[in-house]
Amino acid sequence: MKLIGPASAAEFEQYYDLRWKILRAPWNQPRGSEQDTLDATSIHVMVIADNKVALGVGRLHFNTISEAQIRFMAVDVGHQRRGIGTLILKALETRGAELGATRIVLDARETALGFYCKLGYSTTGPGPMLYDRIAHVKMSKLL
Numbered sequence: 698m699k700l701i702g703p704a705s706a707a708e709f710e711q712y713y714d715l716r717w718k719i720l721r722a723p724w725n726q727p728r729g730s731e732q733d734t735l736d737a738t739s740i741h742v743m744v745i746a747d748n749k750v751a752l753g754v755g756r757l758h759f760n761t762i763s764e765a766q767i768r769f770m771a772v773d774v775g776h777q778r779r780g781i782g783t784l785i786l787k788a789l790e791t792r793g794a795e796l797g798a799t800r801i802v803l804d805a806r807e808t809a810l811g812f813y814c815k816l817g818y819s820t821t822g823p824g825p826m827l828y829d830r831i832a833h834v835k836m837s838k839l840l
Contacts, residue, residue: 699745
C-alpha cells in the first residue's frame with residue numbers, strides 16, 4: 698500500500714472512478730458528477746495497492762489563504778477500516794499546513810462523523826442534504 702499524488706492519465710482515471718463508485722454510483726448519479734471545477738487547482742492524494750489499484754482517494758482545496766477544505770474522501774468498500782482514510786486525511790492536512798492553512802473544514806456524511814471526530818474534527822453546524830437523502834454535518838479542525 699502506497700500514498701501517491703495521482704499524476705498520469707491512468708492514475709487520474711482510477712482516482713475519479715473510485716470517487717464515482719463510492720460517492721455517486723450508489724445514488725444513481727452519472728459519471729462526471731464526481732468532479733467539479735475546483736479539481737484542476739486542488740491537491741489530490743490516492744492510496745494504491747501493490748498492484749497499483751486505487752484503494753482510497755481524497756482532495757484538498759483552499760477557500761481562503763488560511764482555510765482549506767477536504768472533499769471527495771472515498772475508500773473502496775472492501776478496504777475500509779484499515780487505516781486508508783486516516784492516511785489520506787493526515788496527508789491532506791499536512792499538505793494544507795505546508796501551504797499555509799490554519800484551519801481545515803469539511804462536510805461529513807452523518808455516517809462518517811465518528812471517523813472525523815476521532816481525528817480531531819468538531820461539528821460546527823448542519824451541512825447540506827445531498828440528493829435529498831444523504832445528510833451532512835459541517836466540521837472543522839484547527840491545525
